[in-house]
Amino acid sequence: MKKILFTLILVFSTVIYSQEKNQPGNNDLFSPVNIKKFADYLFCQKDYLRAADEYERYLKSIPDDTIEFKIALSYSAMCNFSEAEKRLGTIKNTSNFFVPAQMLSLKTIFQEGDIARFRNAYIAKDSDLSIPKDSGIALLYNFSSLLTEASIHNEDDFVENFPYQERSRIKYFYEWKENPPEKSPLKAALFSAIIPGAGKFYAEEYSDGIWAFIATLGTAYLAYDNFNARHYTRGWIFSALAAGFYAGNIYGSASAVQIYNTRIRFDFVNEVKTFLEDKNYFLKVFDFCK
Amino acid sequence: MKRYFKYILFLLILIPSYSLPQDILQKQYSYALEKYNSEQYYDAITEFKRLLFFDGGKKYVYDANEYIGLSYKAGAKFSDAILYFTIAEINAGNNEELFNSKIEIIRANILRRTTARALTLLDTLQSDKRFISKKGDLYYWRGWAYIFSDQWDKAAQSFNMTDTNKTMVEFCKNVQHEKYSVPFAEIVSHFIPGAGQIYTGHYFSGVLSLGWNTLWGYLTVKSFVDDRIFDGLVTGNLLWLRFYNGNLQNADKFVKEENLKITNNALDYLQSGYHGLKP
Incomplete structure (x- = not known):
């Protein structure tokens, strides 16, 4: 009896001690429980690629919709939106994560930058799920109209869709969309045709404008002066230079305005992106690391 | 004998309970090391991270972090590598380990060009x-x-x-001897336009630069000689000075380009032909 008791103590204590020493779960570091614990750790360390790999490994043993959702979150965090969308699509409608997955799926389409597809997908999902009008994704849908070509007719109606504290920013974005502070390349070319360098001033390239003015008028004067002094060869050389400066300046002014417009559009898109990222695209933040 | 029985029993309970998890960690360490040695650096990082996660006793904290750093370094992720070498440094058990981890940080900084x-x-x-x-x-x-x-x-x-x-x-x-002198190229270009380009072997560009400067220089001087002061000022400022400045900039650019080629060739040789320790 004593022997049996000792043997039992020996065996049990070995198992219990070893589990305690080895922290999570059992001795096998690759058991599903330990894989999940390790994956959760990687996920919270923001090592998303490895976390996704480990979650995939876990899913081979145990199906789990939370893990599916976390894999999608990992891909989304790595800006691999197409993979995130694919993974979100696998979450079944019986899952608690079905609705959040659908919302997150819309967000990933938006993040991919395909606004038209996002709007169509939203309409399709709205008819299936009846998305509440005050939900985050509905706000994102409303916001997305700022990024389309179509005009928004009523500013007040549009702005009132958003929470009070966001309205001043939304109003600013609305005004930018309706009246973008872009400049006309045609005007720039015309200005430069009338006064060399004026188009560059219009495009806010002041030093280029001054140089264009001096170069065009200077060479034109030299051509005139040399013709007057009957130095015809030099006269033609300076005429050709003046014509080159004049034509180049007209073309350069139109180009400068195009560059100016591209720059301000780029800045606007960046501002919008920063704003949306700051607000997590109006969606709830899933924090699995608390 | 009966007196000692309970002590023997106690030892029998303790020894396996401590050795078993250590054995698993040792296996995991070997597994991770195998990945590292077979240059599967992504997997090596994962496995060393797994080892660190389960290593409650922190037995492998130095080695695992050092190898994670080395793996990141092999993947040219130098900032990540430095982070893990620093963790290894903090957990170094002796002066040798401390020195090694510090040297690894220095080597990663050299490669990252944070000299x-x-x-x-x-x-x-x-x-x-x-x-x-x-x-x-x-x-x-x-x-x-x-x-x-x-x-x-x-x-x-x-x-x-x-x-x-x-x-x-x-x-x-x-290598130092082979490299072109930037100040020399700039100085000779000040006196003879195009000489800097010719010095670096760009003969066509050098002759062209000399030609343009001679032409506009001649026209400028001629204008002043003929008392056409305004012509002289405009030709000098708008044409001659532009070509003269261009010649100086070109000389500087060519010297830097040629020196870069010499440096890159030298680094290329060191990478493949030098068999000593490299960063």
Whole structure:
């Protein structure tokens, strides 16, 4: 009896001690429980690629919709939106994560930058799920109209869709969309045709404008002066230079305005992106690391 | 015997309970090391991270972090590598480990081209009395830091302070000798437009530059001689000075380009032809 008791103590204590020493779960570091614990750790360390790999490994043993959702979150965090969308699509409608997955799926389409597809997908999902009008994704849908070509007719109606504290920013974005502070390349070319360098001033390239003015008028004067002094060869050389400066300046002014417009559009898109990222695209933040 | 039985029993309980998890961790360490040795660096990082996660006793904290750092370094993720080498440094168990981790940080900084940081760390190590016997190593890595910051003369001086790297001294001196002098190219271009380009072997560009400068220089001077002061000022400012400045800029650009080629060739040779320790 004593022997049996000792043997039992020996065996049990070995198992219990070893589990305690080895922290999570059992001795096998690759058991599903330990894989999940390790994956959760990687996920919270923001090592998303490895976390996704480990979650995939876990899913081979145990199906789990939370893990599916976390894999999608990992891909989304790595800006691999197409993979995130694919993974979100696998979450079944019986899952608690079905609705959040659908919302997150819309967000990933938006993040991919395909606004038209996002709007169509939203309409399709709205008819299936009846998305509440005050939900985050509905706000994102409303916001997305700022990024389309179509005009928004009523500013007040549009702005009132958003929470009070966001309205001043939304109003600013609305005004930018309706009246973008872009400049006309045609005007720039015309200005430069009338006064060399004026188009560059219009495009806010002041030093280029001054140089264009001096170069065009200077060479034109030299051509005139040399013709007057009957130095015809030099006269033609300076005429050709003046014509080159004049034509180049007209073309350069139109180009400068195009560059100016591209720059301000780029800045606007960046501002919008920063704003949306700051607000997590109006969606709830899933924090699995608390 | 019966008296000792309970002690024997106690030991029998304790020994396996401690050895079993350690054995698993040892296996995991070997597994991760195998991944590292077979150059599967992504997997090596994962497995070393797994080891660290389950290593409650922190037995492998130095080695695992060191290998994670090395794996990141092999993948050219130098900032990540430095982070893990730093963790290894914090957990170093003795001076040798401490020195190794610090040197790894320096090597990653050299590769990342944050030379100033590498040199600062080398200065710190050099003033540390614990590493007085490692002076040769420190001069060696200082030499490499200078190589990566394109200061071949200083690199030669540093290698000269080590006992074993006389070939590197010669190599660095040769590279320095091969390189074109930026001040010389700029100065000769001031006096003879195009000479800087010709000095670097760009003959066509040099002759062209000389031609343009001669033409516009002649027209400018001629205008002043003919009392056409305004013509002279405009031709001089708008044409001659522009070509003259262009000639200076070109000379500077060509020298830098040629020197870059020489440096890249030298680095290329060191990468494949030099068999000593490299960053």
